[in-house]
Amino acid sequence: MAKRQNEHLNLGDALKEFIKENRLQKGMDKVDARAAWIKLMGNGVNNYTTSVELKNDILFVSLSSSVLRQELSLGKSKIITMLNEELGKDLIKKLVLR
Numbered sequence: 001m002a003k004r005q006n007e008h009l010n011l012g013d014a015l016k017e018f019i020k021e022n023r024l025q026k027g028m029d030k031v032d033a034r035a036a037w038i039k040l041m042g043n044g045v046n047n048y049t050t051s052v053e054l055k056n057d058i059l060f061v062s063l064s065s066s067v068l069r070q071e072l073s074l075g076k077s078k079i080i081t082m083l084n085e086e087l088g089k090d091l092i093k094k095l096v097l098r
Contacts, residue, residue: 029091030054036086037061040079045072057093059083069097 019025033054038046048065059080063069072079076095083092 029087032087033059033083033091036083040082040086054092057091058096059092059094060096060098062098073097 019028030053034052037049037052037059041049045063045068048063048068049061050064051060051062053060063072076097080092080095083095084090
């Protein structure tokens with residue numbers, strides 16, 4: 001059995017290394033973006049959210065209410081800022097509400 005190079009990694013560092021070695025960061029970013037939307041928008045918005053999908057640096061959110069879509073479109077830049085703060089990095093550059 002071969003010894004690992006870094007035996008003294010903590011679990012968090014080991015997971016980050018695994019994600020990096022297996023090129024899983026894009027998938028993790030998609031999951032994190034969806035979780036951030038759910039957390040920040042609350043039940044009122046989430047009840048009308050049908051899908052949340054991150055493609056490159058654009059977050060596509062499908063809503064079943066045209067009135068809510070219009071309301072949220074007025075605060076797109078603030079929503080992007082809040083989501084990026086929650087994610088801890090500048091992941092989302094544009095928000096598309098459909």
